């Protein structure tokens with residue numbers, strides 16, 4: 001596939017939580033709803049930013065470990081997960097907002113002929129609800145949640161399937177993400193990856209091993225151009 005004029009990558013895939021959208025306020029509220037039910041202390045925004053990245057279930061498990069002791073009984077975790085999903089689904093976009101320049105950047109790439117997609121470890125129904133609430137759903141060729149594929153990130157199949165549904169090709173794709181999960185996924189897929197420094201991760205963005213790090217979406221176009229030149 002030939003690349004659109006002026007654009008080094010024709011398929012640009014974004015992670016959602018902590019990359020395109022700052023969902024921490026609503027994730028914190030939902031997590032604290034569950035922690036309160038479990039008799040635990042609430043977590044703050046900074047803590048939530050370190051719990052997210054491997055899906056809601058793992059975030060709940062990490063939150064329980066952080067606020068006392070791990071919960072290992074599957075039936076209790078199932079119940080907590082159901083409570084989280086119900087609360088979060090009802091309050092999906094009370095405080096979540098796209099990061100600065102995120103939407104503008106997506107629009108610019110699309111205007112230049114790129115395909116854009118979302119590859120997220122959020123469940124599909126929540127992802128779709130959030131994208132609709134933010135009025136962003138029609139800006140992506142494919143939006144692929146964790147339970148829409150046989151194996152989620154860091155399994156590279158999740159990224160490959162997103163690119164396939166976008167109508168793109170792995171050879172001209174790039175992933176933009178915020179966590180170790182995203183970098184591992186891209187590496188396993190053999191696809192370049194750019195990390196954002198404002199997302200949700202325990203490991204600092206510069207230590208994730210991404211091909212480049214951006215501090216603002218306004219830097220993304222230049223970072224992609226540099227990446228393409230260094231790969232050429």
Ligand SMILES: O=C(O)COP(=O)(O)O
Pocket residue numbers: 015016017018052053054055056059119120121122123
């Ligand atoms: O829901 C999560 O834990 C992470 O979601 P993300 O893959 O969009 O960062």
Ligand SMILES: [Mg+2]
Pocket residue numbers: 015016017018019053177178179199200
């Ligand atoms: Mg993320």
